[in-house]
Amino acid sequence: MILNIALRELRSLFLSPLAWIILGVIQTIMAWKFLGFIDYYFSIQADLIRIKDTPGVTDLVVAPLFDFSKVLLLIICPLITMRLLSEEKQSGSIKLLLSSPISMTEIVLGKYLGALLFFIFVILMIGIMPLSLLSSTDLDMGKFAAGMLGQLLTISAFIALGLFMSAISKQPVNAAAGTFGLLILFLIINIAGNATTEGNNFFDTLSITHHSIQMLRGIVNTADIMYFVLFSLGFILLSIRQLDAQRLQS
Amino acid sequence: MSALIQAHSLHKIYRDNHAVNDISIELQQGEILGLLGPNGAGKSSCLQMLCGVLAPNQGEIIINGTDLLDQPNQAKQCIGYLPDKPPLYPELTVNEYLNYAASLRRIKKSQIKNLRELAIERCGLEGYSQRLIANLSKGYQQRVGIAQAIIHQPDIIILDEPTVGLDPIQIIEIRKLILELGAKHGIILSTHILPEVQAVCSRVQIIHRGKSVFNKNMQELKQSNQILLRLQNTPELSVISNLTGVDSAEQASEHSFLLAGVNLHASLTNISRHCVNNNWGLLELTPIENNLEQIFINLTSGEDTHNSEQVA
Numbered sequence: 423m424i425l426n427i428a429l430r431e432l433r434s435l436f437l438s439p440l441a442w443i444i445l446g447v448i449q450t451i452m453a454w455k456f457l458g459f460i461d462y463y464f465s466i467q468a469d470l471i472r473i474k475d476t477p478g479v480t481d482l483v484v485a486p487l488f489d490f491s492k493v494l495l496l497i498i499c500p501l502i503t504m505r506l507l508s509e510e511k512q513s514g515s516i517k518l519l520l521s522s523p524i525s526m527t528e529i530v531l532g533k534y535l536g537a538l539l540f541f542i543f544v545i546l547m548i549g550i551m552p553l554s555l556l557s558s559t560d561l562d563m564g565k566f567a568a569g570m571l572g573q574l575l576t577i578s579a580f581i582a583l584g585l586f587m588s589a590i591s592k593q594p595v596n597a598a599a600g601t602f603g604l605l606i607l608f609l610i611i612n613i614a615g616n617a618t619t620e621g622n623n624f625f626d627t628l629s630i631t632h633h634s635i636q637m638l639r640g641i642v643n644t645a646d647i648m649y650f651v652l653f654s655l656g657f658i659l660l661s662i663r664q665l666d667a668q669r670l671q672s
Numbered sequence: 673m674s675a676l677i678q679a680h681s682l683h684k685i686y687r688d689n690h691a692v693n694d695i696s697i698e699l700q701q702g703e704i705l706g707l708l709g710p711n712g713a714g715k716s717s718c719l720q721m722l723c724g725v726l727a728p729n730q731g732e733i734i735i736n737g738t739d740l741l742d743q744p745n746q747a748k749q750c751i752g753y754l755p756d757k758p759p760l761y762p763e764l765t766v767n768e769y770l771n772y773a774a775s776l777r778r779i780k781k782s783q784i785k786n787l788r789e790l791a792i793e794r795c796g797l798e799g800y801s802q803r804l805i806a807n808l809s810k811g812y813q814q815r816v817g818i819a820q821a822i823i824h825q826p827d828i829i830i831l832d833e834p835t836v837g838l839d840p841i842q843i844i845e846i847r848k849l850i851l852e853l854g855a856k857h858g859i860i861l862s863t864h865i866l867p868e869v870q871a872v873c874s875r876v877q878i879i880h881r882g883k884s885v886f887n888k889n890m891q892e893l894k895q896s897n898q899i900l901l902r903l904q905n906t907p908e909l910s911v912i913s914n915l916t917g918v919d920s921a922e923q924a925s926e927h928s929f930l931l932a933g934v935n936l937h938a939s940l941t942n943i944s945r946h947c948v949n950n951n952w953g954l955l956e957l958t959p960i961e962n963n964l965e966q967i968f969i970n971l972t973s974g975e976d977t978h979n980s981e982q983v984a
Binding site (some may be wrong): 423426427433434437438490514516517518519520521523524525597667670672 | 686708720723724726727729744745746747748749751752756757758759761762763768772773775777778820889906977
């Protein structure tokens with residue numbers, strides 16, 4: 423049932439121009455950036471030889487590329503997630519789901535999975551670019567895999583937050599604005615921590631950046647994984663509760 | 673046989689608006705219940721509660737013997753619901769949409785195609801199955817909405833204003849479809865179009881300001897306790913009033929009388945024989961049917977609706 427809802431979501435997404443535009447834009451911008459990083463690598467290659475324990479192409483091309491993709495995903499995620507529930511509420515098609523023999527949990531998980539599948543596709547498309555380097559050089563596949571995992575976990579958290587904003591707002595635009603704002607807040611909240619010496623641990627713990635940056639360096643920490651899992655799970659549960667509460671109120 | 677729907681004393685409160693106030697609804701197999709009421713009376717809220725879209729603040733809903741609030745999934749399986757605005761995905765084709773609707777009702781993949789074809793045929797959508805819903809006219813979108821509600825062949829079909837926005841021919845077709853479905857299923861439909869209720873419903877419930885103010889069978893509704901008697905040779909009014917079965921009589925015009933009585937219909941033959949025997953020259957003896965429109969206006973336009981349960 424969850425899969426049915428997810429596939430319908432995915433299908434509708436690809437039937438609209440939005441998904442294709444997003445895919446095209448991401449791919450173009452990422453390719454441009456990728457080229458830039460490679461160019462930069464070539465320009466400093468001569469200096470690198472002189473350094474002991476030099477950073478390799480994975481550190482200088484793949485990691486910054488994945489780091490940059492986070493910014494793009496942040497901009498695009500609200501565009502996809504805003505529709506998930508608020509559009510159905512606006513058009514009234516949510517009544518089909520609510521009057522069908524399925525639970526709120528199934529509805530929310532189906533929607534979540536639908537968006538996640540789309541973004542898995544996006545991430546894979548981004549991942550193919552650095553893999554093309556394999557034809558001419560060696561990549562640190564461990565670091566590459568850690569980076570991909572980091573992207574997957576980051577976008578899972580983004581979607582969960584977007585889904586929740588979509589659950590609480592009646593208009594998709596409001597959901598997008600809210601998601602956008604909160605995501606940026608979660609990305610930069612550790613800046614406040616860095617400014618003060620005391621208590622920076624707390625703000626670091628809240629920040630998405632703090633937890634995703636480690637994986638770009640190839641460090642996969644259980645604490646970081648748990649942060650993303652709990653973040654996603656938390657907002658999914660809130661979405662389910664929100665839908666239930668709306669059934670009682672509105 | 674137990675009722676398909678037994679809803680007892682439902683309440684729905686939106687902030688300070690008591691939209692549904694102690695309404696009970698029952699539906700039997702093979703019955704078409706018309707839920708009537710002016711705009712904003714609470715019809716849609718009632719229907720939404722019956723199919724689990726809204727949760728009542730108070731009350732109990734038993735669907736086919738299952739409590740909707742305790743076991744929503746089992747109960748919802750028996751319901752097909754068409755909201756006031758059909759819940760469509762314009763980017764899908766009719767076939768895709770109906771497949772999705774069927775899968776949401778947990779219909780086995782192997783059965784979906786057959787049931788879909790049946791629903792398409794019943795709603796007159798043949799030839800439109802490959803069309804995008806966005807490109808269909810409003811009438812056909814409404815049909816897709818109905819097809820969605822009946823695809824899993826539910827025992828109960830709940831239609832919220834099913835004929836809004838349709839042209840007269842489509843309205844007639846939809847009414848025919850409702851009558852056809854009503855033979856096997858139980859149907860609740862809400863509307864504020866009175867002739868529609870008269871055309872299709874077997875029972876009428878009128879809702880006004882969140883309260884149920886009228887609930888009668890179509891047969892009962894039509895039956896009033898009055899008959900019109902027209903005679904060639906008019907006798908005295910007092911003679912007429914003393915006929916058996918007549919509780920009161922008044923002279924409506926020179927040749928006609930309006931008779932009222934609780935058991936009037938039982939003594940119709942008696943009255944006619946009396947007229948003939950006395951050579952009054954019987955011209956007309958007509959039971960007066962209650963007019964739904966009159967009842968509706970009486971019940972919903974007056975400020976005081978507290979005692980209206982007894983009216984009519």
